[in-house]
Structure formats: C-alpha cells, structure tokens
Amino acid sequence: MKTNLIPAIRLTVVMLILTSVIYPLVVAGIANLAPGGGKGVTVEAKGRVVGYALIGQKFTEDRYFNSRPSAVEYNAAGSAGSNKGPSNPDYLKTVQARIDTFLVHNPTVKKADVPAELVTASGSGLDPDLSPAAAKIQIARIANARSLSAERLNQLVDANTNGPLLGLFGPSTVNVLKLNVALDQLR
Amino acid sequence: MISELIGFALLFGTAVGLAVLTGRYLSRVFRNEPSLLDGLAPLERLLFRLIGVDPTRPMPWSQYLGAVAATSVIWVMLAVTLLMTQAQIPVWNQGAIPSMDWTLALNTAVSFLTSTNLQHYSGETGATYFSQLVVLMFLQFMSAATSLTVGVALVRSLRSESGASPGYFYGDLVRSLTRVLLPLSLLVAIGLVFAGVPMTFAPYDTIQTLQGDLVSVARAPAAAMLPIKHLGSNGGGFFGTNTAHPFENPGMVTYCLHLITVFLLPMAFVCFVGYYLNRRKLGVIIFTLMTGCWLMLTIPIMQQEWAGNPAISALGIDQSAGSLEGKEMRFGTLASAFWCGVNVVIPAGALTSMHDSYTSLSGLFMLLGMQIDAFYGGVGTGFMYLFLYIIIAIFIGSLMIGRTPELLGKKVGQTEIQLATGVIVAQPLIYLGLTAVAVLLVSQTPDGGASLGWLSNRNAGPNGYHGFTTMLYEYVSSVAGNGSGFEGLGDNTPFWNLTTALAMLLGRFIPIVGTLLIGAQLYQKPFVPSSSGTLPTESYTFGALLFIVIVIIGALCFFPALAIGPIAEYLTQPR
Numbered sequence: 001m002k003t004n005l006i007p008a009i010r011l012t013v014v015m016l017i018l019t020s021v022i023y024p025l026v027v028a029g030i031a032n033l034a035p036g037g038g039k040g041v042t043v044e045a046k047g048r049v050v051g052y053a054l055i056g057q058k059f060t061e062d063r064y065f066n067s068r069p070s071a072v073e074y075n076a077a078g079s080a081g082s083n084k085g086p087s088n089p090d091y092l093k094t095v096q097a098r099i100d101t102f103l104v105h106n107p108t109v110k111k112a113d114v115p116a117e118l119v120t121a122s123g124s125g126l127d128p129d130l131s132p133a134a135a136k137i138q139i140a141r142i143a144n145a146r147s148l149s150a151e152r153l154n155q156l157v158d159a160n161t162n163g164p165l166l167g168l169f170g171p172s173t174v175n176v177l178k179l180n181v182a183l184d185q186l187r
Numbered sequence: 188m189i190s191e192l193i194g195f196a197l198l199f200g201t202a203v204g205l206a207v208l209t210g211r212y213l214s215r216v217f218r219n220e221p222s223l224l225d226g227l228a229p230l231e232r233l234l235f236r237l238i239g240v241d242p243t244r245p246m247p248w249s250q251y252l253g254a255v256a257a258t259s260v261i262w263v264m265l266a267v268t269l270l271m272t273q274a275q276i277p278v279w280n281q282g283a284i285p286s287m288d289w290t291l292a293l294n295t296a297v298s299f300l301t302s303t304n305l306q307h308y309s310g311e312t313g314a315t316y317f318s319q320l321v322v323l324m325f326l327q328f329m330s331a332a333t334s335l336t337v338g339v340a341l342v343r344s345l346r347s348e349s350g351a352s353p354g355y356f357y358g359d360l361v362r363s364l365t366r367v368l369l370p371l372s373l374l375v376a377i378g379l380v381f382a383g384v385p386m387t388f389a390p391y392d393t394i395q396t397l398q399g400d401l402v403s404v405a406r407a408p409a410a411a412m413l414p415i416k417h418l419g420s421n422g423g424g425f426f427g428t429n430t431a432h433p434f435e436n437p438g439m440v441t442y443c444l445h446l447i448t449v450f451l452l453p454m455a456f457v458c459f460v461g462y463y464l465n466r467r468k469l470g471v472i473i474f475t476l477m478t479g480c481w482l483m484l485t486i487p488i489m490q491q492e493w494a495g496n497p498a499i500s501a502l503g504i505d506q507s508a509g510s511l512e513g514k515e516m517r518f519g520t521l522a523s524a525f526w527c528g529v530n531v532v533i534p535a536g537a538l539t540s541m542h543d544s545y546t547s548l549s550g551l552f553m554l555l556g557m558q559i560d561a562f563y564g565g566v567g568t569g570f571m572y573l574f575l576y577i578i579i580a581i582f583i584g585s586l587m588i589g590r591t592p593e594l595l596g597k598k599v600g601q602t603e604i605q606l607a608t609g610v611i612v613a614q615p616l617i618y619l620g621l622t623a624v625a626v627l628l629v630s631q632t633p634d635g636g637a638s639l640g641w642l643s644n645r646n647a648g649p650n651g652y653h654g655f656t657t658m659l660y661e662y663v664s665s666v667a668g669n670g671s672g673f674e675g676l677g678d679n680t681p682f683w684n685l686t687t688a689l690a691m692l693l694g695r696f697i698p699i700v701g702t703l704l705i706g707a708q709l710y711q712k713p714f715v716p717s718s719s720g721t722l723p724t725e726s727y728t729f730g731a732l733l734f735i736v737i738v739i740i741g742a743l744c745f746f747p748a749l750a751i752g753p754i755a756e757y758l759t760q761p762r
Contacts, residue, residue, distance in 0.1 A: 007240045010239055014237045016321065020320050023373065040404070040434065051394055057397060057400075064397070074400075077402070077405055080674075081512075082544065083674045085650050086653075087649040088643075111503050116508065121513070122513070122516070123428055124432045134516075165439035167190060169442070170518055171508075
C-alpha cells in the first residue's frame with residue numbers, strides 16, 4: 001500500500017497546483033483581453049449600467065417588449081427551469097393563466113397566434129432572447145402604449161434581429177434587453 | 188429547418204475529422220512515438236521528478252489497480268474535507284456560501300471522482316469559487332485522465348505482440364494531462380472567453396434593470412472549467428442550470444465549440460483503438476455501429492420535441508417552433524434536442540435544456556442512451572462498455588458456428604465471459620434495485636409522497652409515470668456516469684445523496700475493475716494467428732451481430748422499467 005500511497009499523494013499535490021492554480025490563472029489573465037474583460041459584457045442606458053447583454057431581464061410592462069416567463073423571475077443570483085413534466089396539471093393551469101393574461105394585454109392578438117415561447121419558461125430562467133415572431137406579435141400593444149407607429153417598431157425588431165450563425169446554426173433571435181434599450185431611444 | 192439540419196451534419200463532420208486526427212495523435216503519444224507536443228518533455232520530466240516516479244517502470248496488473256484505488260481514495264477524502272469546510276476557506280470565496288453537509292459533500296466528491304457530475308448542489312448558491320476550481324475542476328481533470336489511462340491499459344492488453352503491458356499508471360496519467368487534456372482545455376478556454384464566457388473572481392454583481400428591478404447577477408471563473416467539463420465527459424457546469432445558462436453558453440458559437448469538445452475524445456478513442464492496434468477496419472466498424480445507434484436515439488428525440496407537447500397544443504396556441512418549456516431561444520427546439528441526444532450517449536450529460544420538461548417519449552430514448560452507454564460513451568469508458576458487449580457477441584457468435592471464441596487472436600475463456608456478463612448484469616441490478624427502494628418509500632409515505640418533497644411531478648395519471656421516470660433517470664444517470672437529471676427531483680436529501688453516491692461508485696468501478704481483469708486474462712494468453720476456424724471480428728457481419736446482441740440485452744434488461752415510465756406516460760397522456 002505504501003508503494004502506492006506516497007506517489008499518489010505527491011501526484012495530487014503537483015497536479016493540484018498545475019490544473020487548479022496555474023491553469024485558471026493563465027485563463028483569467030487572457031480573459032482580461034476579451035470583451036468585457038472576462039467579467040461579462042454590460043449594456044448601458046440612461047447613463048448607467050442596466051444589465052448584462054447575456055442575462056435576460058424581467059419585462060412585464062406594456063410599454064416594453066416582454067420577456068419569457070422565468071422560474072427564477074430573472075434573478076440571476078441563481079438559475080432554474082420549471083422542471084414541470086409535459087402533462088403536469090398544475091403546470092398546464094399556469095400556462096393557461098399566462099395565455100389569458102397575454103390576451104388581456106394584447107387584445108388584437110388571436111389565441112391561435114400566441115407563440116408558445118411567451119407562455120413557457122426557459123431552461124435557465126435567464127433566457128435573454130425571443131424569436132423575431134414573438135417580438136413582433138407584441139408590436140400592436142407597444143405601439144399603442146407609446147404612441148409610435150407599428151411600422152417603426154417592425155423596423156426596430158428587424159434591426160435587432162440576429163440571424164443563424166453562418167446562416168446554418170440555430171434559430172434567429174432578438175436580444176430583449178438591447179431591443180428595449182433601443183426602443184427607449186426612439187422618439 | 189433544412190439549413191439547421193445541414194448545420195448539424197457539418198458540426199458532426201467537423202467533430203469526426205478532428206477526432207480522427209486526435210485518435211492518431213493519441214496513438215503516437217501512448218506508443219511513445221514522436222508527436223506534436225514533444226516540446227513538453229522537459230516539463231514532464233520535472234513533474235515526474237516532483238512526483239518521485241519513474242514513468243518507464245513497468246507495472247503489474249495488481250499494482251495498477253492498487254494505484255487506481257489509492258488515487259481515488261485520496262481524492263475523495265481531500266474533496267470531502269474541502270467541501271465540508273468551504274465557507275471557512277478565505278481564498279476565492281465570493282461569500283454567503285455555506286459549507287456542505289457530509290452527505291452532500293460525499294455525493295459531490297464521488298460524483299466528480301467518477302466523472303458523473305450529478306450535482307445535488309446548485310453552482311451559484313452551493314459552491315465557492317475555490318471549491319469549483321480546486322475541488323471540482325481538479326477532479327474533472329483527474330477523473331478524465333484516469334478514464335483515458337485505464338482505457339489505454341485495456342487496449343494495450345489487446346495488442347498481439349508479446350510483452351505488452353498495461354503501462355505505468357502514473358506515467359500515462361501525467362501524459363494524459365500534459366499532452367491531451369490541459370493543452371486542449373487551454374485552447375478551448377481561450378475561445379470561450381472571447382465568445383463571452385466570464386472568467387472573473389469578482390463577487391456577484393447587483394444591478395438595477397431597465398424596468399427598475401434590483402437583481403443580483405452571479406459571475407464566475409467559468410471559462411476555465413467548461414472545456415474539461417466537456418472534454419472529460421464530466422458535464423458538471425459552473426452554474427446551476429449547466430450549459431443552458433447564458434454565461435456558460437452565450438450562443439451558437441459556444442454551442443458548437445462545446446459540442447465538438449463533448450464529441451472529441453470519446454470519438455477519438457475509437458480511432459485510437461484502430462490506430463494503436465493497427466486494426467483500422469475494426470475501428471471503422473465500431474465507429475459506424477456507434478454512429479448508427481446514436482442517430483437512432485437522437486433523431487426520435489428531435490422529432491418528438493419538434494412535434495411539440497400535445498397538452499400545450501390542446502390549449503390552442505401556436506406551437507410551430509416545437510416544445511419550448513425548459514429550452515432557450517438562442518438554441519431553439521432542434522439544437523436543444525440534438526444536444527440532448529449527444530449528451531445522453533456520451534456521459535458528459537451536460538444540459539442546454541431541462542430534460543424533465545421534454546415530451547414523454549423523448550425520455551425513453553434518453554434512458555436507452557444512458558443504459559447502453561457505449562455509443563461513443565465516455566472518454567475511455569465508452570469503449571470499455573462496448574468491449575464487454577463485444578466479448579458477449581463473440582461468445583454467442585462462436586457458439587452459433589461451433590468455434591472457439593477468439594478476440595483479436597486471443598482465446599476468450601470462461602472467466603472472461605463470466606466477468607463480462609457479470610458487469611453487464613450488475614448495471615441494471617443497481618439502478619433497478621435502488622429505484623425500487625425509492626418507489627417503495629414514496630408509496631409507503633401516507634400522503635402519497637408529498638411530504639418527502641422529492642418530486643415536482645407526482646400527480647395521478649401520466650404525470651405520476653413521469654415521476655417514476657424522474658427517479659429511474661436519476662439512478663440510471665448515476666450508474667452510467669452521465670450526471671444529467673430530470674431536475675424536478677428534490678435530490679439534496681440524505682437518502683438521494685447517499686444512494687446515488689453508492690450507485691456512482693459501483694457504476695464506475697465495477698466496469699473498470701471488470702474490464703481490466705478481462706484485459707489481464709487476455710494479456711497472459713498466447714497470440715494465435717487467425718485461421719478459417721475463427722469468427723472474424725473485423726467484418727460488418729460481426730458488427731451486425733454486435734448490434735443484435737446489444738438490442739437483445741437492451742430489450743431484456745431495460746424495457747420492463749421503461750414500460751412503466753415513459754411508455755406508460757406516452758400511452759396515457761391526453762391527446
């Protein structure tokens with residue numbers, strides 16, 4: 001046993017220093033050169049930091065593009081999905097209530113057109129994005145709340161849409177925080 | 188949708204290409220032939236001097252297993268101690284994180300030692316930066332290096348030339364780290380920080396959102412941990428929601444990078460087997476079989492998720508983008524389901540979406556992928572499982588044609604077949620036995636299990652079957668070393684911490700010890716050149732036989748439990 005224990009202990013100490021001290025410090029050093037200095041890229045508006053580009057925020061007011069439901073209410077001190085099974089009756093009641101709320105706030109939208117993403121919670125609870133369709137379906141409500149033309153809002157969504165990576169990977173998305181910052185700048 | 192599918196094909200092709208190159212490189216490294224990173228030799232000599240070992244010294248099998256055991260015990264004890272005192276350690280401590288109780292610390296230590304990364308804690312609230320980097324990431328590196336080393340030892344025993352040895356454990360372990368895992372991790376980490384993944388020791392930030400709410404934002408030194416999380420088939424992320432968290436996986440650039448690193452070493456290991464044994468055709472046949480089976484599991488998951496949740500369709504809204512509960516919009520339904528299909532066959536078990544919210548039948552394919560655990564499988568360990576199936580297939584095939592069973596010129600005897608069967612049967616025994624105990628406890632609780640607080644899905648009918656699947660999934664994932672979960676399980680309780688720790692230990696070390704013992708047996712046997720009387724293993728006919736054996740074992744061992752889980756849920760759900 002002794003023949004094995006001593007090399008095992010020495011190996012542990014040496015490798016701990018290499019993999020868990022030197023390696024992360026090198027990565028952290030390189031991260032200083034990255035956008036945001038490795039601390040996450042922030043978004044500024046009204047002369048202050050209003051959030052992180054990658055971390056979604058709760059938008060429930062009629063005058064903003066609303067974000068998806070979240071199991072952690074977008075408090076990024078943690079993260080979680082709902083973890084509700086597909087036929088969980090309590091879950092289906094929650095979704096029904098979200099549909100009803102959405103239809104009250106968006107009276108011009110037909111129920112059959114409500115995109116599922118606006119009434120289902122994301123995996124992380126911090127989803128920063130919407131599909132362009134889910135943003136555009138909210139335009140009539142925002143145009144009304146802000147007295148802006150639907151056409152300008154349509155252009156705004158288009159300007160903030162990111163297509164698939166290289167046209168091949170993943171869906172088109174709109175970053176809700178950036179979209180709403182741009183919305184506040186419209187006059 | 189078509190362009191997305193082309194994207195997946197391109198991504199897969201890139202991974203295969205890189206895996207072939209890496210496989211050839213691995214073969215050179217472990218044959219001690221000249222290779223790309225020979226410039227690191229002085230560093231390795233320094234490391235060997237510091238550790239006090241001579242890497243050229245041959246090691247007998249008993250001592251080899253002793254070294255695996257000694258390192259494992261030391262790492263678990265170190266990890267448990269540090270996790271139970273993490274609140275008191277002032278270095279890299281972002282504050283307000285309690286120390287772990289002993290059951291959670293033991294579960295976490297075992298889970299990272301075994302490359303499972305089950306994570307009954309949540310990253311943001313349960314682990315300090317120190318614990319994440321010095322305990323968890325350290326174990327991710329070491330368990331991956333151990334898997335690779337042990338896999339190499341098994342392959343060495345299959346070499347035809349006499350005098351082949353399992354190798355020197357510490358030598359191969361160090362070289363796995365310096366020649367493979369650390370350089371690749373550094374390269375990927377640099378890619379990740381420039382794609383937006385944070386790498387900071389700063390504490391959590393507080394911001395006022397555009398709408399005016401005050402929220403806290405967890406940041407982290409995450410970019411260093413994520414490459415080895417995927418390269419080592421580990422899967423334990425920095426944040427609670429793993430690769431679904433936007434800081435771990437900011438977009439499709441990181442999605443592709445992460446997924447290629449998940450694929451890379453398990454695939455490369457199959458190529459390594461072909462190159463190292465000089466049996467390319469065997470490598471190609473195994474690779475083809477693995478790819479075909481992986482697609483058979485992944486395509487149905489993608490199809491089911493794209494079709495959507497029938498209960499949501501019944502509410503009369505637009506579900507044309509697929510089932511989106513628990514999925515992120517930057518990946519969408521297809522990329523999330525594709526990722527899921529990869530991460531259940533390769534036991535990284537990382538999540539970009541929450542598997543508990545997947546449609547009923549998807550759970551069936553996820554469970555099958557983990558139960559078989561050999562369609563690529565983990566670094567080194569995936570080939571181990573396939574090797575066991577190969578032994579059984581050779582036995583059955585040889586009996587059918589009335590020949591002596593032989594594998595690559597070595598006679599396969601009674602001991603080897605008994606060991607292989609024992610390991611294959613042990614797996615379902617462990618997870619079915621433990622699931623039965625958990626189900627018994629739920630059913631014996633007077634309020635139907637509500638007071639246990641275990642299941643977020645426990646209503647009568649299809650949702651109840653879903654609850655059963657949740658518990659089955661937890662144990663299958665533990666035994667398979669996968670580490671993903673139906674996260675609707677309140678799993679940080681002494682019962683779940685201790686039973687899954689047991690499942691992980693048995694699920695990891697029974698196959699390692701079993702296959703190494705088979706290797707030791709084969710290694711002692713003389714090489715017999717193949718003749719017309721040998722069942723040829725390097726043929727597509729044998730590949731087909733191997734597939735049938737896996738299906739038969741699967742049908743016998745797995746389907747009874749699947750029938751009362753996802754299949755019952757599917758049949759009873761409203762439509």
